[in-house]
Amino acid sequence: xxxxxxxxRRVAARYIGRERPGQTLQATALVNEAFVRLVNEKARxxxxxxxxxxxxxxxxxxxxxxxxxxxHAAKRGGAAQRITLDDAVLSDAKGGIGRPxxxxxxxxxxxLTRLAALDPTQARIVELRYFGGLTIEETAEALHSSPATVKxxxxxxxxxxxxxxx
Amino acid sequence: xxxxxxxxxxxxxxGALEQPPPQRPDWLRAQCEDEAVxxxxxxxxxxxxxxxxxLEAPATFDPADAAAQDxxxxxxxxxxxxxxxxxxxxxxxxxxxxxxxxxxxxxxxATFANDPQRRERLRREARAAAALTHPGIAIVxxxxxxxxxxxxxxxxxxGRTLRAELAEGPLGAARAHATAIEIVRALCxxxxxxxxxxxxxxxxxxxxxxxxxxxxxxxxAQFTDHTLTQLxxxxxxxxxxxxxxxxxxxxxxxxxxxxxxxxxxxxVEMATGRHPFATGDGPRAPMPEALRAIADRCLARDPxxxxxxxxxxxxxxxxxxxxxxxxxxxxxAASVEPAQPAARFTPLWWWEFHQAVAALIYxxxxxxxWSARGLIGGATGRTVFFVTLAxxxxxxxxxxxxxxxxxxxxxxxxxxxxxxxxxxxxxDWVFCLALVAAGLLVGDTGGELATVLISVGVGTAVVFxxxxxxxxxxxxxxxx
Numbered sequence: 001x002x003x004x005x006x007x008x009r010r011v012a013a014r015y016i017g018r019e020r021p022g023q024t025l026q027a028t029a030l031v032n033e034a035f036v037r038l039v040n041e042k043a044r045x046x047x048x049x050x051x052x053x054x055x056x057x058x059x060x061x062x063x064x065x066x067x068x069x070x071x072h073a074a075k076r077g078g079a080a081q082r083i084t085l086d087d088a089v090l091s092d093a094k095g096g097i098g099r100p101x102x103x104x105x106x107x108x109x110x111x112l113t114r115l116a117a118l119d120p121t122q123a124r125i126v127e128l129r130y131f132g133g134l135t136i137e138e139t140a141e142a143l144h145s146s147p148a149t150v151k152x153x154x155x156x157x158x159x160x161x162x163x164x165x166x
Numbered sequence: 167x168x169x170x171x172x173x174x175x176x177x178x179x180x181g182a183l184e185q186p187p188p189q190r191p192d193w194l195r196a197q198c199e200d201e202a203v204x205x206x207x208x209x210x211x212x213x214x215x216x217x218x219x220x221l222e223a224p225a226t227f228d229p230a231d232a233a234a235q236d237x238x239x240x241x242x243x244x245x246x247x248x249x250x251x252x253x254x255x256x257x258x259x260x261x262x263x264x265x266x267x268x269x270x271x272x273x274x275x276a277t278f279a280n281d282p283q284r285r286e287r288l289r290r291e292a293r294a295a296a297a298l299t300h301p302g303i304a305i306v307x308x309x310x311x312x313x314x315x316x317x318x319x320x321x322x323x324x325g326r327t328l329r330a331e332l333a334e335g336p337l338g339a340a341r342a343h344a345t346a347i348e349i350v351r352a353l354c355x356x357x358x359x360x361x362x363x364x365x366x367x368x369x370x371x372x373x374x375x376x377x378x379x380x381x382x383x384x385x386x387a388q389f390t391d392h393t394l395t396q397l398x399x400x401x402x403x404x405x406x407x408x409x410x411x412x413x414x415x416x417x418x419x420x421x422x423x424x425x426x427x428x429x430x431x432x433x434v435e436m437a438t439g440r441h442p443f444a445t446g447d448g449p450r451a452p453m454p455e456a457l458r459a460i461a462d463r464c465l466a467r468d469p470x471x472x473x474x475x476x477x478x479x480x481x482x483x484x485x486x487x488x489x490x491x492x493x494x495x496x497x498x499a500a501s502v503e504p505a506q507p508a509a510r511f512t513p514l515w516w517w518e519f520h521q522a523v524a525a526l527i528y529x530x531x532x533x534x535x536w537s538a539r540g541l542i543g544g545a546t547g548r549t550v551f552f553v554t555l556a557x558x559x560x561x562x563x564x565x566x567x568x569x570x571x572x573x574x575x576x577x578x579x580x581x582x583x584x585x586x587x588x589x590x591x592x593x594d595w596v597f598c599l600a601l602v603a604a605g606l607l608v609g610d611t612g613g614e615l616a617t618v619l620i621s622v623g624v625g626t627a628v629v630f631x632x633x634x635x636x637x638x639x640x641x642x643x644x645x646x
Binding site for chain 1: 167168169172176179180183209210211213214216217220221224225
């Protein structure tokens, strides 16, 4: 687990300073890359790719939430400075809090923790789908379940989370 | 809501979803009498119908996020970015916070954490590589162990790899030739220090922004890239084997001649733009006969058929370079001439000269020693003579052996020197003392012979006490 986590952070760091600002990467890309790097290292104890991604998705969630928290903190710290309307608009456009259609990872993380208390399987499915970038089929494989079941649970979790985040 | 509520809700939600949307409220009323639960399910259904692509796209990650960048640090190194994968392997651009120095930080495969033997070998190689100081070789600063993982910090060189340069086509014969000379010059320094690169390829060679050549990862490339090469090989991409000498495919214990093979591949690739064994009929730039002959000898299957020393390869390259028609402008730009006189009378050359001359003088001294035997006479005369002769045989032969190794197997010189040093010293002392003793025993009867024996004995002692350490230090000042 710490190994996968470190690997993901390392993979993430690799992109720092290379991409143009504002260009984002899907978590899937990072998870895949970490997988490729670790897959040849035997004795890691991963049964298969699904098993790996299940662990990676959890790490990814931690990383993204950590980053989002850091960003929020930076914003709060900066609030004491003189802010013009333009600045506020600009900083929001750069991927701040409350951009329409944008999911606040910190809020999602809290909601997901509440969901886990009600239905651990559904929370896990969201983690794999959203933070791990897994398809319905891959999620089913990782959870030793059927795609039909995963699809139904996913629909309910999504509906519940949507209400929570509104 | 608690878990019990949730368990009641769940089958209702799933069941309702199986109904066509307009019939869902009626279906629910039939299934459940609890008004509150029904409202909850309806709200969820509404949320489901309006969810759109909510959460459908996986989470994203903004690499340019400044807040997240500050977090990234490995041990005492602040990561500033990535220098590239240089074919394979991760190399970060990092700042050593303790020294404020910018370094290239290479992460080693995690397999090292589990294999103490490979770790130890890496440590040894890194230590040897760290002793190398040559303008054509990137300096290794440190081997770091951070949180159980290994990293190598080395000089950060601004420039681009030969691979990138080759991607734009062949360099042309003259530039390829000049570049090969620079590469081999750096190799010479390493090989004479007993360090073999083992993974020389265009990805490991940089043309600096100043136009010079820098070889990266001396002695350690095998640890950083090899494992990752296999990873690419799994993806069916041609990896380093393209630059590996045939004997390297059999076993890891290879000498400097494996590097010579890689040089052969490099020469052809730089000159023609194509790997010497590339299949297909791609365009291949022409290559001058002299350069082709050098490359062919480097590419010999049997290491013994390649150049016996890197210095000889360098000499051949330089001779061919001077002999080639000086037509192109690039030729004048290359810095081949100034290094020429220096290349001949290096401290190492003088050290070799010293060994050869000493061996010759020792053997010549057998003649006066024989004459002395007759003059001293009896058992004493015979003993003194045979002791002298034994010392001559040991010391002179060992010195000739050192000379030969230095000329033809420079890669093994360090090892041979270490092994023979004590014997040479003992033989030298015995030789000097025996000569002086013979001179004293001959005494007045011998006249000039006594003088010759004593003065050569004392003279030799002075030479190996005073002169030899100086040549030795000069020739091997890098602690080879």
